[in-house]
Amino acid sequence: MGAGLSGLLVAELLVIGSFTGFLAGLLGVGGGMLLVPFMTFLLTQKGFPPEHLIKMAVATSLATICFTSLSSVRAHHARAAVRWEIVRLLAPGIVVGSLLGAQLASRMPARGLAIFFAAFVGVSATQMLLDKKPKPSRQLPGTAGMLGVGGAIGLLSALVGAGGAFLSVPFMVACNVSIRHAVGTSAALGFPIALAGTAGYVVAGAALPDMPAGTLGYLYLPALLTVSAASVATAPLGAWAAHRLNVKQLKRVFAGLLYVLAAYMLSRGLGH
Known part of the structure; x- marks a missing residue:
């Protein structure tokens, strides 16, 4: 049924949270792609x-984004980098998609979800490694189109526990939104993704009789509190370091790490 919340487990969660928070601030990516494999490994042990x-x-990864996105969007809003009219158009679809994604994930076999996560992380790592930026080629779609795009972003983000930046930023840049505004607006979109996705997982797991102590649905509360506190503390350090280090080289190293994590999740999905 799982071990209790020992001092060692708290320490391990603090290390994971500090690491993911720092990288989120350094490279501008959400911690979900790191947090999910690391936490899967830890909870397995x-x-x-x-x-x-x-x-x-x-x-749990989605729930931590509720906290980290608030501090991030505040910083971007102070620099006038959030296009709130885009947030208002995408958010309804994102909420619906995130709720549906959580329900879909709860019905997927654990192996299938692991394989899907591995594929998503592998594609994201390749995108980061190539560092290709989409060329602005169109304008933002109308209300119906934005609703559909938001739904797709929310659905995929809820399935993999991510804040959606790997999906929303390329979409906005391709629609002639500046990269500065795309990143800031994506930070604002992380909150409705995380909130709706978390609610979906809480509801989906609420009726399960064999969940470990400390859970609310599928949400593991001790990990949420510990990881969130650590990641919020270290994200500003990552942002500070981003202005002093060669981020392009670091992204290549990070992409390599993502390939390793994708391979681990794939091995879990294939049962090895």
Whole structure:
């Protein structure tokens, strides 16, 4: 049924949260792609139910974004980098898509979810490694189109426990939104993705009889509190370092790490 919240587990969660928070500030990516594999590995070692632990890791990753996105969007808003009219158009679809994504994930076999996560992270790592920026080629679609795009972003983000930046930023840049505004607006979109996705996982796991102590649905509360506190503390350090280090080279190293994590999740999905 899983181990209790030991001092060692708290320390391990603090390390994971500090690492993901720092990288989020340094490279401008959400911690979900790092947090989900690391937490899956950690909860596996602690004896949590294998049929639930990947979904617990995804749900907990989404919930941490609720906290980290607030501090991020405040900083971007202060620099007038958030296009709130885009947020208003995308947010309804994002909420619906995130809720549906959580329900879909709860019904997927754990192996299938692990394989899907591995594929998503592998594609994201390749995108980061190539560092290709989409060329502005069109304008933002109308209300119906924005609703559909928001739904797709929310659905995929809820399935993998991410804040959606790898999807929303390229979309906005391709629609002639400046990269500065695309990144700031994506930070604002992270909150409705995380809030709706978390709510979906809480509801989806609420009726399960064999969940470990400390859970709310699929949400593992001790990890949420510990990881959020650590990541919020270290994200500003990452942002500070981003202005003093060669971020392009660091992105290549990070892409390599993502390939390793994708391989780990794929191995879990394939049962090896």
